[in-house]
Amino acid sequence: EVHLVESGGGLVQPGESLRLSCAASGFTFSSFAMSWVRQAPGKGLEWVSGISAFRLTTNYADSVKGRFTISRDNSNNTLHLQMNSLRDEDTAVYYCAKDVPGPTLWNYFDYWGQGILVTVSS
Amino acid sequence: DIQMTQSPSSLSASVGDRVTITCRASQSIKYYLNWYQQKPGKAPKLLIYAASTLQSAVPSRFSGSGSGTDFTLTINGLQPEDFATYYCQQSYSTQITFGQGTRLEIK
Numbered sequence: 001e002v003h004l005v006e007s008g009g010g011l012v013q014p015g016e017s018l019r020l021s022c023a024a025s026g027f028t029f030s031s032f033a034m035s036w037v038r039q040a041p042g043k044g045l046e047w048v049s050g051i052s053a054f055r056l057t058t059n060y061a062d063s064v065k066g067r068f069t070i071s072r073d074n075s076n077n078t079l080h081l082q083m084n085s086l087r088d089e090d091t092a093v094y095y096c097a098k099d100v101p102g103p104t105l106w107n108y109f110d111y112w113g114q115g116i117l118v119t120v121s122s
Numbered sequence: 123d124i125q126m127t128q129s130p131s132s133l134s135a136s137v138g139d140r141v142t143i144t145c146r147a148s149q150s151i152k153y154y155l156n157w158y159q160q161k162p163g164k165a166p167k168l169l170i171y172a173a174s175t176l177q178s179a180v181p182s183r184f185s186g187s188g189s190g191t192d193f194t195l196t197i198n199g200l201q202p203e204d205f206a207t208y209y210c211q212q213s214y215s216t217q218i219t220f221g222q223g224t225r226l227e228i229k
Contacts (some may be wrong), residue, residue: 035218036193037166045166045209046156059216062123095165102172105214108156110177112206 001028002074002111004096009116022079022096030074036081038092050106051114086120124148128221134229139200141222145193145210154214155193161206
């Protein structure tokens with residue numbers, strides 16, 4: 001059974017950094033692209049970043065480009081999101097999501113973690 | 123970025139009703155359109171991918187159609203567990219975008 005478990009969230013002040021992790025199990029982690037998707041309180045879903053299966057390609061939403069870095073450790077089945085220069089508007093629940101291989105770089109997400117709350121506030 | 127616009131933003135319906143939610147892309151995305159259901163406090167759940175393919179274990183009362191810029195999600199015979207928020211998502215672009223969501227409420 002596929003499991004995705006996020007960790008590393010919490011309360012930080014504007015301008016600070018935070019590193020999220022997502023521990024994956026139940027599938028061959030190294031063979032699948034992964035993404036981070038966030039949801040601000042009471043708002044809709046926003047894709048944040050994706051990383052291909054073999055770390056060859058990464059992409060970011062314009063709202064986080066230059067501040068966030070996605071990475072993966074295929075030997076430990078873990079996905080990371082390094083978040084620097086955090087802003088109030090980065091406050092959200094962050095989900096990691098497993099992609100399904102297909103004809104495009106990113107396709108659709110068949111498994112999601114339970115989400116982790118990041119709060120940026122002074 | 124490709125903009126995804128859902129309509130309506132909210133919808134009231136009764137158990138047993140047939141409902142349709144639409145999703146429009148700002149440019150052609152061929153058939154690279156997916157639908158998710160989200161309940162309060164829970165992660166989204168994949169319902170339909172590639173515009174019309176039902177994800178495994180999703181009830182057949184859910185269906186999707188469309189291509190290019192216009193897509194629909196239809197639920198035939200609403201069940202109590204279907205009251206939730208629905209999102210479309212395009213995967214045509216290297217930057218994924220979601221629609222703003224459609225909240226389906228009990229009338």
